[in-house]
Amino acid sequence: MALHAARRDPRAHWLLLLLGLAVLLAALSLHAVVTGMAGGSGPSAAYASPAPPEATAGGPVLRLDRAKPVTRRMPTRTIALTFDDGPDPRWTPQVLDVLRRHHAHATFFVVGARVNAHPELVRRILAEGHELGSHSFTHTDLGEAPPWRAELELSLTRKAIAAATGREATLLRPPFSSTVSAMTDLQYDALRAAARTGHVAVLADLDSNDWRRPGAPAIVRAATPQGGRGAVVLMHDGGGDRSQTVAALDRLLPRLTGQGYRFATVSQGIGALDSTVEAGLATRFSGTALRWAQSGAAGLAAVMNGLLGVALVLGLARLAVQVVCAQVHVRRVRRPKRHRPPVDAPVSVIVPAYNEAANIAATVRSLVASAYPALEVIVVDDGSSDGTADIVERMRLRGVRVIRQANAGKPAALNTGIRAARADLLVLVDGDTVFQPDTVGRLVQGFADPTVGAISGNTKVANRRRLLGRWQHLEYVIGFNLDRRMYDVLRCMPTIPGAIGAFRRQVLVGVGGVPSDTLAEDTDLTMKVLRAGWRVTYEESAIAWTEAPSSLRQLWRQRYRWCYGTLQAMWKHRGSLREPGTGGRLGRRGLPYLTVFQVVLPLTAPAVDVFALYGLVFLPWTKLAVAWLGLLLLQGFTAAYALRLDRERFGPLWTLPFQQLVYRQVMYLVVVQSVVTAVIGNRLRWQRMVRTGEAAALVEV
Missing domain, CATH: 3.90.550.10 (Spore Coat Polysaccharide Biosynthesis Protein SpsA; Chain A)
Incomplete structure (x- = not known):
């Protein structure tokens, strides 16, 4: 076909179409990455070597921006409850309700993508006196990720928290980590790299293994220190079914409070200043843009799912109508x-x-x-x-x-x-x-x-x-x-x-x-x-x-x-x-x-x-x-x-x-x-x- 195109040339629409499809693919990919996350703890690298002894023999709070690691522990009868993989719209509010009922504070290591999805929960965490830390943006293994990916994960999480709360978090717990003694050399290298951007690593003394869902009594036993020692306790408020965690927490808090334990945030436990700092305007702005992009990607994915569903229904309805009408037409042709x-x-x-x-x-x-x-x-x-x-x-x-x-x-x-x-x-x-x-x-x-x-x-x-x-x-x-x-x-x-x-x-x-x-x-x-x-x-x-x-x-x-x-x-x-x-x-x-x-x-x-x-x-x-x-x-x-x-x-x-x-x-x-x-x-x-x-x-x- 020839076109009379002296005034307007429609060829630019192909560029716009390709650009639109590229944006759609990028949005769907973003949605897939931020929604395909699992929870849990423990190193993912089965054959990784252990971290240096000067790191694994110390406390669970590590500053790694110096030549040698500087570690801190919780004082006697002081427990820092920490929760990973949230915020979750179902389980995080239940955890916060239990903590408030028992007048306890905790530290929440949040996943950046989930912060963007539920910023109101992050604001509630800070409003009720708890502490925030980073748990990467997509719950990726920072030790296994290339350096650029690990840096991007931490940067995006910092921006997501800043957009939701106006503050930046400096504490960091890498996904798939556990106790400090179980830290691998890959995790150690990733934490040292993160320290160069101002992050303080927090691992754990006790891993409740609640992500395995062993039952509330087993979780309580695993989270209870021995001999009155202080501890950083690892638990989860997201990434799966956390009903056992909530039940265990409701038993653990009154039991240990009766034994003279106090529950504090990580920073309070070691006597440090507030770990969050005021976020700059640029960080908050880019974080807001990131949240919009994530929300838009989720909307596009929902639209695509709906479109496919509608197309399938229409296709089946069309086929049904065609078959019925064809049969009617055949009978009409054959009818005397x-x-x-x-x-x-x-x-x-x-x-x-x-x-x-x-x-x-x-x-x-x-x-x-x-x-x-x-x-x-x-x-x-x-x-x-x-x-x-x-x-x-x-x-x-x-x-x-x-x-x-x-x-x-x-x-x-x-x-x-x-x-x-x-x-x-x-x-x-x-x-x-x-x-x-x-x-x-x-x-x-x-x-x-x-x-x-x-x-x-x-x-x-x-x-x-x-x-x-x-x-x-x-x-x-x-x-x-x-x-x-x-x-x-x-x-x-x-x-x-x-x-x-x-x-x-x-x-x-x-x-x-x-x-x-x-x-x-x-x-x-x-x-x-x-x-x-x-x-x-x-x-x-x-x-x-x-x-x-x-x-x-x-x-x-x-x-x-x-x-x-x-x-x-x-x-x-x-x-x-x-x-x-x-x-x-x-x-x-x-x-x-x-x-x-x-x-x-x-x-x-x-x-x-x-x-x-x-x-x-x-x-x-x-x-x-x-x-x-x-x-x-x-x-x-x-x-x-x-x-x-x-x-x-x-x-x-x-x-x-x-x-x-x-x-x-x-x-x-x-x-x-x-x-x-x-x-x-x-x-x-x-x-x-x-x-x-x-x-x-x-x-x-």
Whole structure:
């Protein structure tokens, strides 16, 4: 298709589309990282070496910004309860309630991503006199992470806390750590690197192992110091089911308080100043931006999940409606009809032709060979430069007329043929289409019903030897002819294809002939017929063989014009939404169906593909494979059912998986391009598809 793009060039939308998809993928990835976190303690590196003795032999509070570690311990009968992996909207409030009930304070090592998700809980922690520390942003093992990742984890957590509270936390407990004696050399190196950014490491004297959920009594035993010693006790308020932790805490606090223990924050326990400091404006601002980004990513993920759910429901509903309507259509076709005399009135076949030298001879021969008794063929040469009209004239076939005119476009050529036709029943045929001998006779029998104004035939792809042809063959059988059965039953047929359609002359005259103000003149004309009060039906046994595009470039041009023209026709006939009768059925059945399945869902398809790419990286492959195979089987069932209805072989079904990987993307990008072209107001110009004559050769063979 050529574009009149002197004023506005729509190509920038591809850059915007790629940018939008990249942002979507980044947002989904962020959401996957911040929501795929687990909890727990203990070193994750099974074969890591222990940390230096000067660190593991000291206390659990470590300053590592000097040449040698400086460690501190809790005084006698002083316990610093510490909680990791929060804040959690379910368990953190319960832990805080227990602490408040027993007048105890604790230190919470929070995960930055969860701080962004629940900032109100972090503010409550500080408001009730507790202390905050960092537990990384995504609960990653800082010892195993590369240095840049570890630094980023701590920086993002600091910003998240600053955005929520206005303060920065300097205490740090690395994920998957436990007691100071269990510290590994990798964790030690990570903590020394963190010390250079002002962090003070806090490990534990006692690990309650509550994350293993051993039961409240076992947790209480593990968290109880021996001999009145002070201790930093490791517990969890997030990362899993912490009901046992809450129950154990409610027993531990009164028991140890009765033994003379006091419960303090880490800083209070060692007699240090408040570990949090006032955050700078830049840190708070960047933290707020980070929280917005995380919230936006969560919203996008929810939208994508909802979109996929809606698309799946719509797809299943569409299939169900198609199958039900197809069965109704089959029964209607097989049902004995009321006795009506066969239609044998004269028929004029009109063939608009512009540079159709490759196929025109086969087209005209197939029409002349028709078994229909009273037939004239009118070939309207629309200013061809390849001798199309000369080819037809040299054939000297009886009943064939050639009309030459200056190039004025397909609608004008059709209208010229309509004016010249002698019969009251008209069949409009593209110049690359080949009929079977019984096609015309089968096509016009529906006119025995006086309410029928137009009839659609069954278009089939002739050149299906190559992969692209097989894909289009499946699309014609599934997407076009299966839909036409449904439209016929619902009495809202929006399109009679230009390749094969029959009309009463009075209908065409009544609607003003073939319209020329849209690029989908066949869709526009069919909608006008419906709005004029006539029935439009589908005759599956009237078969026309057509040549489909043989390259992706040609396919793009054809579908771009089809899609853009369909959008024009839908907008032009939007008034049918308020009409009664057949026009209202078009407006309230046909147009919504076209809008959803030919515009809206294809527009969302790029985002669905990005979601699939995200799934390959972040979702379990087994679930993704099962989902993909399930959808493929559903599509395969639909295709097999449609092929069976059309009495076609099942052989092309093997190409269906590959169709989803290439052809589908071309089709939805066509819709994107068409919508953008329509929105920005550019006009698309008709440009014919290059014909090879392959379809005619295949049919003749």
